Amino acid sequence: MNDQLRVRRQKMQELRDEGIDPFGHRFERDAMTQGLHDKYGETTKEQLEEEEHVVTIAGRMMTKRGKGKVGFADFADRDGRIQVYVRKDQVGEENYHIFKRSDIGDIMGITGSVMKTDTGELTIRANHVTFLTKALRPLPDKYHGLQNVEQKYRQRYLDLISNRESFDRFMKRSHIISAVREYLDQHEFTEVETPVLHTQAGGASARPFTTHHNALNIDLYLRIALELHLKRLIVGGMERVYEIGRVFRNEGIDTRHNPEFTMLETYAAYWDLTDVMDETEGIFRFAAQKVNGSGQITYQGQSIDLDKPFKRIHMVDAIKEQTGVDFWPKMSVADAQKLADEHHVEYQEWWTVGHIINAFFETFVEETLTQPTFIYGHPIEISPLAKKDPKDPRFVGRFELFIHGGEYANAFTELNDPIDQRERFEAQAKEREEGNDEAHGIDEDYVEALEYGMPPTGGLGIGIDRLVMLLTDVDSIRDVLLFPTMRPEKTLTDDEL
């Protein structure tokens, strides 16, 4: 234990000896710091002296400046900060002693009158200080905040206390999710909750986490998607449903992937992709408006306009626009390979035309899509779960939304033909047997549901974490997850406590 920890424990004991509970009780405040700034920020020093507004706040002491028989300290609550001015002759000797012996990090309640200092800073002149909670450990540097990246993730509370921009970002995350809910609720979607524990992973290609239920004695999977249960609800007549929920994928971790992340999926009966595009645009625009007050945002130094209608372009046209290569004419695999060779696009032997089209898209187009762009008409080969385009069976009813070169939404005209669905599940099951552990087996129960009839449906998936990254202008998913997945640290010894 270092000197700082010892001193704070001693001070805790001093408080007890003085009859003060160092871990106090209910405290009623009548003002928030930001509210005071809003209310009195413009009022003059003289006017505040005349009017005498007595308020009570509570918060954590963030800085402290002692000056003999007076002291200044900044207190933070969830809204912001305010300076407090404590005078010995005003609060009395005993009360001043408590303030004097308090440490940065301690939590207190302050009652006093609103004033302004000579330099014009809004301040509470304390009449009384109520000690509420002792901090037994020192806070990170008051000026630099917590900079250690690992510690920010492992001890997020310290990051939240000492880095206000981080605190604000997480508040914003919460507001973004509220905005998404508000938008969908306004559009007559019903929010539902479906199981996290699945007897069979499905709805996406990904490796699942497995777990075990003791009483039933069965292995269960943590869900990798929300899809199949939500579509059962479309069969059940709910018509417009959504879920915002955690999904789990047992895959790598990097700046854009965390093993657990938050997905939004929505399904609307009788909609086609045009409707879903409108919905997607609506969600992005509404959320941006709610949290940033504008659809004009800056992401990693790049201006992005979410207010303007998003561009909508077929994948083949986008490739043509960017490279001049035209994949519209029907062509053989050899023709496509020749085009790939000419443009130095690498391909595998077994690839068909659709795979090569996709490779062209990823190589030449994706990173150029800075402004919001819907790419639709994916080749069927890369979209095994989507419904074929009846007018051109080489492509499917699917779109993805790209912004700043990254994918933000993925949508389908949902496959509602149970015969076709069963065949595709069988193909997946076969892949699984051949060793693809991201493919999954036949979900008989789901196929049966489809046999009762699922109306034509438009489905949408949005990675909420990436939406939050976009709207808060950060480039690592860990900066929008309060507690990102980390490898455990070594066990702390007594000395480190």
Next chain:
RNA sequence: GAGCCGUUAGCUCAGUCGGUAGAGCAUCUGACUUUUAAUCAGAGGGUCAACAGUUCGAACCUGUUACGGCUCACCA
């Protein structure tokens, strides 16, 4: 999975050529009744991530390990 980088006081960071470790904040003592990263005077605080090696001598050089970061690869 590969490559590169990081880990020094509670926090933020220096540390030259290999010679027993420094600053600011924080802490402690004293001064100070409108301070603003308060100031002034003094003091204490270190398993230099861990282990092994090279060396008369290692924070520094070498190796291994742990944790983290970035890039690439993988990835509906």
